[in-house]
Amino acid sequence: MKPILEVENLKMYYSTKLGYVKAVDGISFVLNEGESLGLVGESGCGKTTTSMAIMRLLAENAEILSGHIYFKGKDLLKLNNEEMNKVRWAGISMIFQAAMNSLNPVYKVGDQIIEAIITHEPNVTFEEARERVVNLYKLVGLDPKRIDNYPHEYSGGMKQRAIIAMSLSCNPDMIIADEPTTALDVIVQDMILKEMSRIQKKLNMSMIYISHDIAVIAEVAEKIGIMYAGKLVELSDSVTIFKRPAHPYTIGLMSSFPSVKGEKKELVTIPGEPPNLLNAPDSCRFAPRCPFATKECLEKEPPYEEIEPNHFIACFHPQNLRKQVNEYAKG
Amino acid sequence: MSNTTEEMTASSEVFESPFKIKLKLMWRAFKENWKIFSESKIGMLGFWIVIIFAVAGFIVYPILASTVWKSTSLSSMVSYNPVTGYDFTIASNPAPPSLTHLLGTDPLGRDILAQLLYSTPREFALGIIAALITVFLGTTIGTISAFYGGVVDTFFMRLADLTLLFPFIPFLIVISGMMTVNLFMLALILGVLSGFGGITIILRSQAMIVKVKPFIESAKVSGASNPYIIVNHIIPNIMPLSFLYMMFNVTGAIFSEAVLSFFGLLNIRMSWGLMIYTADTAGYIVGTNIGTYWWLWLPPGAAITLICGAFYFIGRGLDEVVNPRLRRR
Amino acid sequence: MIKYIGKRLAQILILLVIYVAVVFFLLHSMPGGIKAILATNPTLTPAARESILKAFGLNQSLPMQFVLYLKNIFTLNLGISYSFYPTPVWTIIAQRLPRTILLFTSATLISFFVGFASGKSLAWKRGKISEYVSTVIGVIAYTIFTPLLIFTLIWFFGSFLGIFPLNQFLNPDLWLHTNLDAQTIFLYLLLTISLVGLAMLVSFILAQKISHRVKTRKIIFYISTAIASALAIFWWAVSPVGIYAFDILWHMILPVISVTIVSYAGTMLVMRDSMLETIKEDFITTARAKGLPDKVVRDKHAARTAMLPVITNFVLSMGFVVSGGVITESLFSWPGMGMTLLNSTLAKDYPLASGALIFTGIFVLFAHLIVDIVYAFLDPRIRY
Ligand SMILES: Nc1ncnc2c1ncn2[C@@H]1O[C@H](COP(=O)(O)OP(=O)(O)OP(=O)(O)O)[C@@H](O)[C@H]1O
């Protein structure tokens, strides 16, 4: 398997009047071709910021302090804006968190998709592009008659599908889906996610799903990365994450959601408040809420290490849930 | 916020009168808002311009008039009276700025600076009276429309639409040509006309937001009458916005007055607009005279611009206090 | 769309009737009443006075009078001017309305495009010195007392640089030796300008139909505009009356600049604020993510959407611009509606003054209607 996206020690802070908001603080991961990765974490832990950094669509006050983002071997952070524009959509496309407002209200939805196609493939005529949009509409389950409607004539679910169609329009190598279904009701949510997963496998694209809901991610992603307060705290394939979660935060996160397989587990929420990223200290950021915290955790940052093949974790005291449950059962 | 509540309980423990507490709270809120306002550069600029004009008109002018510019019985000189003055020592009028007349004299031999200062309090009075009337009407109509809805609402909103399209200045020109309009009447007309206009639309939408807040509901449940709720709950909550629009209305009123008196349509003794009118009708602002006799039109014109601009700036600055959306972080 | 326009048209007509009612009752409440206003002119012959009294039903009941007044307005029977006796008011207004329309339309269009373009680029490049400077200039232009602005302009261009004529609609020396009527030439000028405008509109629509690419569209539009303007200029240049037309245009420049400045600053400031809001919208992030070039994001996506509040604001500021127009016209002796209104008021020529007031109102209402229609074309959320 060839890696398509390699993020190396990415640090991106927002500078504000009160100091730095350490929204992405030293994140590294690798995504292979055709693979799907899920990024999970509480609200405000820096998921959107990470994806925006990959697209190089950062806010004015954002600063990239260090790191590399290699996409197909090229470091995106070293490209100028014109070169980056070629990567955008044709290489990496994105489904935004606020999908409801992602379409320009004054243009027809179809034209907005055609615009993307024609920009990246100047040889395609308008009619060919339109033909492609018709096919995309069929693919995502929209009525092609709706192409010439304006966004305000679409329902929320239809807009969501149109945006998925738009994200596929230039045959990208990779799609970042930032909470693609939060605004929808559960049934539509499930349908759209399954559809996206189907399309992704069919077209053999790479995919990053972002959500605060690990149960949603578990259904579609092969790999899962857990983020906490601007850091990637655990990363492995989804089976490992669910079978042998090692980071205390992941364990807490698991127990606060009912199991995907429907086993009745007691719901335990993680006590304490999510951290403030403003001028965050150089310690383990989970320490104030962590039942296993020691003095060491408050003094140093835990290193991000591979504790078993393809299982990365940033914690001084990795846990073995099974062992503990056994011990607990014994008394 | 939590600070304020603590303060309140602390003070009620030593049995302060509720009135005093209220005052204290208001002072606190004022200080907080002042802090936000003072961060807006443009707002502070406007504030200082207004202060300078106020000092000049309300303090400097009376002092000057009773000391330096006082007519002395010896020479029986009344050369600094803004309306009837005449300086016999000057050969020809209008005279350019000199040490005795810092901004020169007008075609009738009157001191420009004295006219400028003399008019200042009148401009303030006009602007503020007109704006108070506007805001009073706008707030009342806006809240009533929002609170009662239905026919009342539709009626006032359509009326506001019409008022917005109304060609104000042409209308005022014709009115003041047909009847004798003095400063107070003008303030009344301006205040009433704009009181039915755009301000009601804005205040109504604000009142709509307040109307659905839970505390209104609880006041209703506890049996408060509608007028009581309007006066005690809704109006205080849209007051900041009313105050903001008051500033813009001061600008509008002073501007209209200046235009009308510039056309010589008002029955007043002296105003900035009238100063330009006097110079214009005497033929000093025509053709190449314009550059030569600059002191006849530039000082009053600049004064009108500055004071209108200043109130507008204060409005922009207050906008940042009232609309947190605009606040810079 | 047609339904929408029809609805707006009906609303405007109702507003018009209300407006006329306001003016009517105002005249009525004047000292002496409407009778005194319309018919107590010393120069009026007894017969003429009788006919006016009859036409306006001034001896009948108040509601009847109002109905008659309304009817007279729609049949353009506004009485006879005192100061231009015995010219009917409508004749004077018909002569002067086109001048105001030309002044107002050209100034508005120029200020709209300039304000739109500068507000757009100011918001796009935040924090530069240019932003600070132009904001300050914009605010000054917005708050300056209109006569002061005009005096400064006259002083600078007319007196100091000496390049523009002062305070006249035309150059009397030039027109002395001809029996040409300035009004005729003026109307032909207006016709030419409207034709060029029409050609631009047609080519714009054609360009949209012919091609889907922005570049091709632009080329079609610019070329046809250039051809139409060149034709118009050529036609006037070879015609023997070209020099007179040029004289009128030459005298128009400063008034147009004045009204333009009056309405420019508002447009620019609103466009800037609106653009700053729009840039934060999610669909702008989408447009960037699609890899569109910076300019396309700015013009096609941000500016196009940010334009809508500017148009709404235009309606709100119309009163302001119209009053700026009155001041401009009277200071430049530009014989349009504003100057007519002012001079007739000063001369106590009440039939003409009230007629001018009513037609200024009608003019504003129709400008409003046009803006409404343009808005509906630009915002699909309203169109359907
Ligand atoms: N422009 C900005 N300036 C300052 N801080 C910002 C800015 N944008 C985001 N932040 C902060 O950065 C942190 C990370 O934000 P981000 O949007 O990446 O979170 P997220 O994980 O996507 O959350 P959610 O699940 O709510 O979408 C948050 O604490 C947020 O407050």
Ligand code: SF4
């Ligand atoms: S490093 Fe320490 S505090 Fe942080 S998660 Fe691991 S055990 Fe808990």
Ligand SMILES: [Mg+2]
């Ligand atoms: Mg997010």
